[in-house]
Structure formats: C-alpha cells, structure tokens
Amino acid sequence: MHYCSHCGSLNIRQTRLPGDHVSRLVCADCGTIHYQNPKIVAGCLAVWETQVLLCRRAIEPRYGLWTLPAGFMENHESTEQAALRETYEEAQAVVTLDGLYAVQSIPHISQVYLLFRGYLARPEFAPGPESLEVRLFHEAEIPWNHLAFPVVVKTLRCYFADRAQGHFGLHVGNIEPTPR
C-alpha cells in the first residue's frame, strides 16, 4: 500500500495505536486505519467411489502441480457456496458436500483453509481455466511428490487415514513454513 485509499496521501505509516496489540497501516493525514486480515481459502476434497478428484494447476504459484479444488472465498457468499463454486470453476465438477473436514491456519501467509468433504454424483469433470488437467486418483496413485501445497498433503493424509479407520473427524490445525 503506497497511497491512502481514503484521502490519497502518501503518508502511510506503520503505527501502534493506543490499546492495540499490533501495528497498523495508518494514514498520518486523514487517520484512516487500513486493517489487513487473513483470507479464507475454501475448497473440497471430492470423491467418486473410492477415488479423489485433483486438479493440476495452470497458474502460479506451483504451476503444473496437483491440488484440491480451492480458492479465495468471495464477499457475500457462504463457506459452502465458496467451496462448491471453486470446485466447479477449477474442475467443472458438481459435488454434494458431506461436511466440513479441515480448518487449517497458515499463519505465515495469513490464510485459513476451509475444506469440505464432498462427492460427485457422476464421474463428470473437466479442467476449468485455472487447471491444466483434472482427474480421479486411487489412493495408491496420489502423486505425493507433485502436490502443490503442504495443506493438500496434510488433508489427503488425514483423509486416507480416516477412511481406513471408517470415521471422518474434523481436522483443525496449523501449517508451518516448509524448511528450505
């Protein structure tokens, strides 16, 4: 942020306001506080029979790697609507949601993933504009070394472990930065 979106001033300063616990971007001219908050990424772990639907990314970051259909929740929608919309946009798949499955905070990039379990009524899907390829994977076929994000690895691991035990819990957790 270079300019104050309220008054156009360039006097934006990181400021610790009285009684506040973190510093904010504050306009020194008009006083507007520019709050910045985490974004929600909503998506779906969708299955057809015993196979899981994954999309190969046609966009950066992680172009060419496989991911669960998911993306930024929009204003004026619910978490379920966001998950269904993203699944349709990225995989052209219509799914029925089975419940919230994972709430994973990623503090270092200020994102919270809300991933639902869902199922396809028919094995019908196709790559949307942000996907190179969409396909179903049996557990033994999951491209573990070509998954786009740690949250995808974690959620798929939880899913197959839960499925083996016959019970799907809710997984609330955090994703730490990957050591380089």
Place this chain on the structure above:
Amino acid sequence: MHYCSHCGSLNIRQTRLPGDHVSRLVCADCGTIHYQNPKIVAGCLAVWETQVLLCRRAIEPRYGLWTLPAGFMENHESTEQAALRETYEEAQAVVTLDGLYAVQSIPHISQVYLLFRGYLARPEFAPGPESLEVRLFHEAEIPWNHLAFPVVVKTLRCYFADRAQGHFGLHVGNIEPTPR
C-alpha cells in the same frame, strides 16, 4: 475506496474482468485489482462449571448488549490463537480450548465466525477495554433479549441443546439478515 492504494489515481471502477464471475474494484490507470474478501471473527464459548462467560459490549455496534468474546482474526495468527487472544482481550479470561464448535457464515456482511468451545481453569475474568461488564450465566439466566448478534443467539441455543443431549457437534451454517 476512493484512491488507488498502488498509484494514487481516483479512477477506481467496478469492473468485470474477463473470465471472472464477480466485478472487482480495478484501477483504470495502473490496472491494480483491489480484491475484497470476507473477514474471520474468531472467539470462544467459554464455560466455568455449568456457566457460560458473556461480555457486555462497551463499543458500537450493539453497545450495552451481551456477546461471546470474539473479534477479527489478525494476520499471522492461527484461528485458535485468535480465539484465545480475543477471549483474553475482552474478558481477561484464560481458557483452554475444547475444539471448534461453530462455523457460521454471514454473507450479507461478509464475515465468517469461527467459535471454539473452551473452559476456564478458574472463575477469573474482568472487563477488557471493549467490555462494560463480564460475567458467568447459568442457562436460565441468559439475557436472550439482550444478546448483541444473531450468531450469538444461535450458538448459545446450539450449545444448550447439545449439552442437554450430552454431545457437542460442529455447527456449520449461515446467518441470514434479520427482518426489520
């Protein structure tokens, strides 16, 4: 938003970009897209023995009405950290979280509430700067007609119903606008 925060231009237009499904605030001069996304409100339904902790709001909106301790999640924290921080800030209470209890979307104001169940180790609390008063309520004492927000009413109703049945589920749902 009056001015582009990137280049300072006043040429901000609601624009439907190619391939996008909603219109965005786009700077007609520098092309910056100013995305706007829902905010997370994290908080806690904290109990001491059979009593629930509520805070009477010292701020607008709903000054003077009772609420669960909750507030906007900050960048660089987890959902649990946000819930614990808000509970401490508003009720000066240290709680142990028992799990995520409610994920309530409020599409008309673009908020998602993430409320955890928690318990106080000791009945120690006090109003923080944003609270007039903090106290514990037995179920029969809940000030149903003086609660601040529909999401608080809904979550407390779920809680007492679940408690009567001896099982706490996860409540994922939506809050619709209140008819006037």
